[in-house]
Amino acid sequence: MELFVNQVLAGIATGAIYACMALAVVMIYQAIDHLNFAQGEMAMFSTFISWQLMQWGIPYWWAFLLTLALSFVGGIVIERVLFKPLAKAPILTNVAGFIALFAILNSVAGLIWDFTIKQYPTPFGSSPFLGSQLISTHQAGMIGVTVMLLTLLYLFFQYTRVGLAMRAAASVPESARLVGINTSWMIALGWGMAAAIGSIAGILIAPVVFLEPNMMGGVLIYGFAAAVLGGLTSPFGAVIGGFLVGVFENLAGTYIPGVGNELKLPIALALIITVLVVKPAGLFGRPIVKRV
Amino acid sequence: MSAVQEVATEAPAIDAVPKKAMTLGYGSSLVMLALLIAAPLFVKNFIIFQMTMLLVYGLAVLALNILTGGSGQFSLGQSAFFAVGAYTSAILMEHFNVNYALTLPVAGVICFAFGFLFGQPALRLSGVYLALATFALATAMPQLLKLGVFEHWTGGVQGLVVTKPDAPFGLPVSQDMWLYYFTLAITVAIYIFSVNLLKSRSGRAFMAIRDNEIAASAMGIDVALYKTLAFGVSASITGVAGGLGAIAVQFVAPDSYTITLSISLFLGMVVGGVGWLPGSIVGSAFIIFVPNIAEGISKGLSGAVFGVLLFLVIFLVPHGARQVAMVAQQLVGKIKKN
Numbered sequence A: 001m002e003l004f005v006n007q008v009l010a011g012i013a014t015g016a017i018y019a020c021m022a023l024a025v026v027m028i029y030q031a032i033d034h035l036n037f038a039q040g041e042m043a044m045f046s047t048f049i050s051w052q053l054m055q056w057g058i059p060y061w062w063a064f065l066l067t068l069a070l071s072f073v074g075g076i077v078i079e080r081v082l083f084k085p086l087a088k089a090p091i092l093t094n095v096a097g098f099i100a101l102f103a104i105l106n107s108v109a110g111l112i113w114d115f116t117i118k119q120y121p122t123p124f125g126s127s128p129f130l131g132s133q134l135i136s137t138h139q140a141g142m143i144g145v146t147v148m149l150l151t152l153l154y155l156f157f158q159y160t161r162v163g164l165a166m167r168a169a170a171s172v173p174e175s176a177r178l179v180g181i182n183t184s185w186m187i188a189l190g191w192g193m194a195a196a197i198g199s200i201a202g203i204l205i206a207p208v209v210f211l212e213p214n215m216m217g218g219v220l221i222y223g224f225a226a227a228v229l230g231g232l233t234s235p236f237g238a239v240i241g242g243f244l245v246g247v248f249e250n251l252a253g254t255y256i257p258g259v260g261n262e263l264k265l266p267i268a269l270a271l272i273i274t275v276l277v278v279k280p281a282g283l284f285g286r287p288i289v290k291r292v
Numbered sequence B: 001m002s003a004v005q006e007v008a009t010e011a012p013a014i015d016a017v018p019k020k021a022m023t024l025g026y027g028s029s030l031v032m033l034a035l036l037i038a039a040p041l042f043v044k045n046f047i048i049f050q051m052t053m054l055l056v057y058g059l060a061v062l063a064l065n066i067l068t069g070g071s072g073q074f075s076l077g078q079s080a081f082f083a084v085g086a087y088t089s090a091i092l093m094e095h096f097n098v099n100y101a102l103t104l105p106v107a108g109v110i111c112f113a114f115g116f117l118f119g120q121p122a123l124r125l126s127g128v129y130l131a132l133a134t135f136a137l138a139t140a141m142p143q144l145l146k147l148g149v150f151e152h153w154t155g156g157v158q159g160l161v162v163t164k165p166d167a168p169f170g171l172p173v174s175q176d177m178w179l180y181y182f183t184l185a186i187t188v189a190i191y192i193f194s195v196n197l198l199k200s201r202s203g204r205a206f207m208a209i210r211d212n213e214i215a216a217s218a219m220g221i222d223v224a225l226y227k228t229l230a231f232g233v234s235a236s237i238t239g240v241a242g243g244l245g246a247i248a249v250q251f252v253a254p255d256s257y258t259i260t261l262s263i264s265l266f267l268g269m270v271v272g273g274v275g276w277l278p279g280s281i282v283g284s285a286f287i288i289f290v291p292n293i294a295e296g297i298s299k300g301l302s303g304a305v306f307g308v309l310l311f312l313v314i315f316l317v318p319h320g321a322r323q324v325a326m327v328a329q330q331l332v333g334k335i336k337k338n
Helices: A002-032 A039-055 A060-083 A091-113 A137-159 A161-171 A173-178 A183-209 A216-230 A235-255 A261-278 B026-042 B045-071 B078-096 B100-122 B127-146 B148-154 B175-199 B201-211 B213-218 B223-249 B259-272 B279-297 B302-316 B321-337
Strands: A132-136 A289-291 B007-009
Touching (some): A002 A161, A002 A216, A039 A091, A060 A091, A091 B302, A137 A235, A183 A216, B026 B045, B078 B148, B201 B223, B213 B223, B259 B279, B259 B302
Parallel strands (some): A289 B007
C-alpha cells in the first residue's frame, strides 16, 4: 500500500509537467484547431531565452515576466509570418509546417546555446515537500502554478469579452465573423497565449529535466497524450489528463513485470487508446456532432 | 467550456481529389518509366543504391497516400508496418534460407493481416485521435523488437545482417543494378495495382468515405470494412517496401524504424501531393535528398535549413507536386491550342 501511495504521488509530480504542456497544447488547439507539433520546441526556445536573460544578470521573476512577454509576441509573429499564409492550405500541409518549425527551432537553439545540458534554477527550492521524499517543493510549486494558471484561463475564457470572442472564433468562425469578431487576429492571439503558457511550462519543467534543445521531446509526447486523453476541447480535461498519464506511467512501470523505462511510454499510450476507444472524444471533451 | 454541443459540418481533412487527377496520363507514365529504366546505366553503384532507396521510400509514401489520400485516414504508424515487413524478410532469409524474392509476398501478407487487425480498434478513432493511436504503434515497435523474448529471431538491439542477392541466371550486372531493376519491377507492379485499386469499386468506396463518412454509409458502403481494408492494403504495401529496404540496406535494426521514419513518410506525402499517386516518387526524393542538401549547405544548422526548405516548398506549392503537374498540364494545353 505504501508503495502504491508513493508511486501515485510520484506520478502526480511528473503528471504536473505533462499537465502544463497539455494545457498549452489545448490552448492552441482551441484557437487554431490543429495540434501544434512544434509546441514543445517553442517552449524550449522560450526557456532558453529566460536562461539567457538570467545569465545577463536579470533576477528570476523579471526574467520570467520578460520571457512571458517575449514568447507572447514571438507566438504572434510566428503565426503572422509563417502560418497565416497557410490558412487556406490543406490541414496536412499545415502539419508539415509545424514539423518544419520544429526542425528550425531545435537546430537554431542548438547552434546558439549548444547541446550541453544546463542547470536551471527553481524559485521554490528542491527540499522534500511535507516530509515526502518523492515530491519536492519544486514539484509542489509546479502543481500550484498549473492549478493557478488553469483558474486564470477559466476566468479569462468565461468572463472576459476577448475570451468569449476567442471561443466564438474557434468554434464557429463564420458566425463569429458576421458579428464583427476579427477571427484572424483571434487565431494570432491564441498562438501568443499558447506560446506564453508553453514558456511557463518550459520554465517549470527545466529544473527537473535540465535545459537542452531536446528537453521537450519526451514531455511533448506525454503532453499530447494527456491532452487527447482529457479531451482536446477542455483545458480542465487536459490538466486532469496530465496527472492521469503521470500516474498511469508510474504504476505501469512498477506493477507490470518486464516493463522497464523503455516500455513505459508504449504502455501508457496503449492505455490511453483503450480509453479513447470507449470514449472517442476524450474523458472531458465534448463530442462533435457531424452534419452531412 | 460552453454547454452548447458543437456542431461541425464534417470538414474534409483532405481535399477531394477527382479520380482522374490521381494518376498520370499514359504518355507521361511511359516517359517516366523509360527514364527510370535508363538512368542506372549512366551512374555509379552508390547512386544506383540511392535510386533503389528512392523507389523503396516511394512505395512506402504511395502506401500512405492510399490510406490518407484515398480513404482519408491519417497514420503515423507506417514505420511499424515498414519494420514488420523488413524483419519478416530478414528473418525468413537468414533463419530459413528462403529466397529473397519469395520473402516479399510473405511480408506483404503478414503486414496486411497486421494492418487489418490494427484497423479494427482504430475504427472508432479519427483525425488527431487516430494520429495518436498510430503514433503509439510507431513508438512501441522498436521497443517490441528489442524484447528479450524475440532476441533469438530478431537479433535484439544489434539487429540482423542480410546477404545481398546476386543477379540470377549469371546476368552480367552488378548486385546493386540487379536489385534496382528488381525493385523497379515490383514498384511498377504495385503502382499499377494501386492505380487500378483506386479506380475500382473499392477505390470509389475509399474516396466516398474520405469525402463524407455519413453520406458514404447512407449509400450502403460498409464503412468499417473499407476503412480496415484501406489500413490492410496500405500496411501490406509498406511491408513489401520494408522488405525491399532490408534487402537493399543489407541490415535491419530496431532503431532504423522509429517515429522519425513515419514523419519522413508523412512529409514525403505532403510534398508529393496528398492523394496524387505519382507524387509519391517526388516526395520520396524530397525526404532522401533534401536532408543531404541541407547538411551540405550548413552542418550546424542542417535542421534549420531543412525546415526553411520545407517551408519554401509548402509556401510555393501547398498542394505539393500535384499542383506543379497541374500547372504544367495547363501550360502544355495552352501551347497546343496556339
